[in-house]
Amino acid sequence: MLRAALAAGRPLLARPGPRGPLARHGVGASAGAPAGGWVLKTPKGTRDQSPARAALRDRLLAAVVACFKRHGAAAIDTPVLELRETLLGKYGEEGKLIYELQDQGGELLALRYDLTVPFARYLAMNKITNMKRYHVAKVYRRDNPATSRGRYREFYQCDFDIAGQFDPMIPDAECLKIVHEVLSDLQLGDFLIKVNDRRILNGVFAICGIPESKFLPTCSTVDKLDKMPWEEVRTEMIGERGLLPEAADRIGEYVRLHGGLDLVERLLQDPKLSQNKLAKEGLGDLKLLFEYLALFGIAGEISFDLSLARGLDYYTGVIFEAVLLQPENDHVEEPMGVGSVAGGGRYDGLVGMFDPKGRKVPCVGVSIGIERIFSILEQRVKASKEKIRPTETQVLVATPQKNLLAARLKLISELWGAGVKAEMLYKKDPKLLKQLQYCEDTGIPLVAIVGEQELKDGVVKLRDVATRQEVDVPREKLVEEIRRRLEP
C-alpha cells in the first residue's frame, strides 16, 4: 500500500500512531501535528538542534575537547553501527535498551550504546595495548526519555579513556582531575565527585553472605540509592534479587556510609571487610587515589560513597560519578533534578572479552554527561536573555540603488576571496532599509555599501551597524579596514 502511494506520487508522512506514548512523553507532538492528521516529527526521544542550540552545543563541546586535548588525548572515531555481537553481553540488564537494525540481508547490526565498548573493540581489533584517547559522538538507548532533564534516546557522549598497564591509580586520578576541570571550566556551580570501587562493593556483598552470582544484580539495586530511599532498595533486594532480609540489612550498614580518606582508613580497620582480599585491594587503591587527588588540589570535592555502584556490568575497580550540588531551578517551572553530569571507572576486563586469547588491557575512563549540562546551560542562557548568534558573518554587502546586483556580486566575491565572512540579500534590488534591518536582526556588525557614486569614486562606504557611522574607504583598503575594525 505504501509503495502504491509512492508510485502515485502522493506525499507520504507518518500517520498518527497510538496517541498514548506520544502524548505521555510530549516529544515533538505539538510541533508536528498539522490539521490533516499527518505527524511530522523526529523519533521519540530525539530532537533537532536549531542554529542557536547548535551554536551553544558547539561552544560546550569545544570546552570539553579543549580539556581532553590539554591532557594529551588523541581523537578516534568508530562507526555508529556495530555488529550486534560486539555489543551483546557487555551491558548487563541495560542491554535490552540497544537499538537493533532490521535484518536486510548480511550482517546483524545495532546502534552503539556507549563509546566504551566500541573503544575496547577498537583496542582488541588493532592489538593496541596503550592509548589515551577521547571520543565525542552520539550514542543510542531505547530508554524512557525525560527530555526536560536532558535524557534523550540519541545523545552525545564525551569520553576520555586511558588504556594500558601502568602504576596504580595514576591514570584514575587524572580522570577525576578531568571531571573536576571540565565542571569548573563550565562554571556549573558547586559539585561533588563520588568515588567507590567495585572490589569494595563485592567485598561488602561477600562478607554479608551474598553468593557471587548475585553480585552484579545486587550492584544494580544498590545503584538506585541515589534515586530511592534505603527502604525501597532493601525491598527490591529481598523481593526481586532474593536476598535474605538479614543480608540486606548488613549491606545497608555499609552502603549508607560516605566520607573521605578518613572513611577509607576506618574501613581498612574494619574487622570483617579488611579480611576480604578484594575489598582490601580496593581500599588500598582508594587511599593512594586520595593521596594523588590531594596533590592535584581537588581531594576536598571528592567523596568516598559506598552507595555508588554504577549500572554497567563492565566496571572492575574504581568507579566515580559527579553530581551538581545546586539545582539550577530558579527559572524553571519544573525544578530540574540534580543529577549525574559525569561518570566513569575502571574496566580491566572489557578488552579481554574481545581478544581471542583473552589478553587483558586495563582501562579507566570518564564520560561527561554533555546533554544534562547542555540543558542547564540552555536554561541559563534563556534566563539571562543572552542572544547567541548562530552565524559569524562580519559584513553585509549592500547597495543603495537599483540595478547594482553585479556590483554586489563582484564585491562580495572579493571579500570571500580575502577570507572575510560576508553575506548579501538574494534579491536583485533590495531596499537599503531591508538590508540594514537584516544586519540588526542577525547581529552583523558592518555593512559595505556600493552605490553609483562609490563605484565612480573607487570607494566603498563602510557602515558600523551599532553606531550608524559611515566612512568612505578606498576599495583596495577595504579588507584591511574591516579586519582592523573587527580586531578583538
Added chain:
Amino acid sequence: MLRAALAAGRPLLARPGPRGPLARHGVGASAGAPAGGWVLKTPKGTRDQSPARAALRDRLLAAVVACFKRHGAAAIDTPVLELRETLLGKYGEEGKLIYELQDQGGELLALRYDLTVPFARYLAMNKITNMKRYHVAKVYRRDNPATSRGRYREFYQCDFDIAGQFDPMIPDAECLKIVHEVLSDLQLGDFLIKVNDRRILNGVFAICGIPESKFLPTCSTVDKLDKMPWEEVRTEMIGERGLLPEAADRIGEYVRLHGGLDLVERLLQDPKLSQNKLAKEGLGDLKLLFEYLALFGIAGEISFDLSLARGLDYYTGVIFEAVLLQPENDHVEEPMGVGSVAGGGRYDGLVGMFDPKGRKVPCVGVSIGIERIFSILEQRVKASKEKIRPTETQVLVATPQKNLLAARLKLISELWGAGVKAEMLYKKDPKLLKQLQYCEDTGIPLVAIVGEQELKDGVVKLRDVATRQEVDVPREKLVEEIRRRLEP
C-alpha cells in the same frame, strides 16, 4: 542460543559470516580474523578512524566549515534516526538502500540517507521559509562499498543549503561558488564543475516523445553516462526503460552535448527545444547563472553538460557536480577513479511534500563529498611522508630521579591550571631516557624536568626536545616561558 550463551557469561563475538562478500570487498576482514575463528570487525563498509586519520579528517572538515561560515550559514543538527515515513518516497530507486531499524515496539525508524530530506523535514516541521544552513554529519547507505575510492556505507556529508523564495539564480550561483572555494582551498588540483537543469532534461525527453511517467527512470539511466559509454546507456533505455530506439537516439543527440554559455545560447535557438516551456525556462536560468558566475570569476571552470542528471528524484531545477580532472594516482597501486567530489542542485518541491497544505519552500544546496576528498588527502599525506601529530601536547613533565611522582603531579596540575597542554608518564619512577623518548615518538616539543636539585632551587629545567638545550627557569616564570617558546 545467543541469549543462552549470554546468560552463561561466555564472551560473545561475531562468528565468521559468509566469506564471499567480506572477502570480495576486503573490509576489515584481514584485520579481525584471529585464530579462534571469531570475527572482530566493524560492519561491512564502515571503518574506524585512527588518531592520525581523525586528526586529518578534523582538519579537512574545519576547512569546509570555515567556507560555509564565510558565506554566513548557521549550523543545525538533526537525529541520525528518522521515522521511516519521512524518508520513504524521497529518493526514487535509491530508496532501497535505506537502513531500517528493527521494529522493537513503537515507531518504525530508519537511518538518514542524506542530510537534504531531514533538512526539508526540519523546515516544514518548524514552518521555516527562509534559512541558510550547513550540516556536517554522517549518513547511511546500504550500497556496495568501494572503500579504496572512498565509498562507504557510513560516511560524512557536508551540506550547505539556501531555502527561501529569492530572485532567480542568486543562491544557486553562491552554491557553485562554494564548491569552487572549497575545492580551491583544499588544493586538490584542477577540477571541473558540471551544471545542467532538470527542466532542460525533461524538455529533451518531452520533445523526444518520452511519456512523462518515464522522465525519472530515464533520468537515472542518463545519469550513468559518466560511468558507461553511450551504447550501454542506450541499451538500458530501450531494454530496461522500454523506450523506442528512435527516441533513445534522439535523446542521445542532446545528452552528449557540453559547453559553456555558447551552448546555452545555441539551445535557446534550437527549433524544437526552445518550443518546450520547461526547457526554455531552464535555459534562461542557466544563462543568468553563467552571468553571475562570470562576476564571481569562476565561469571558466563551469561546464554546461547535458549528460549530468543526478540520481535523486527530488531535484527540480539546476543540478551540478564537481569532478577532479587529474587523478591522484601516482602512488596508488589501483589507480583512483576520478569521481564526483561535490554535487547538488535545486529541489523546490521537497519541503512541500512534508507540509500538510503542500506549501513549497524553494531550496538549493550543495553537498561536499568529503570521504572521497579524504581518501585523496590521505594518500597524498602517505606519499609525502608527512607525519600528522594526533595530539597537541606542548610539555612533558618529567623527573630524573626516583620517588618524585608527587613533584610531577603537583607541577603538571599547575600547568593544566594555566591552560598548558601537558602529559606525564603513568609510572611512579620512569627512567629519564624513556620520558625523553616518549617526546621524540609523539612530537612533544618541550620537557619540564623537576629533580631534587630543581625542587631545592625553586626552578624547573626546561628542555627543548629538538635542540636538546636545557635551561633552568624560575618556577613562577615557567608558564610564561613555555608560552613564549611555543609562539608561532
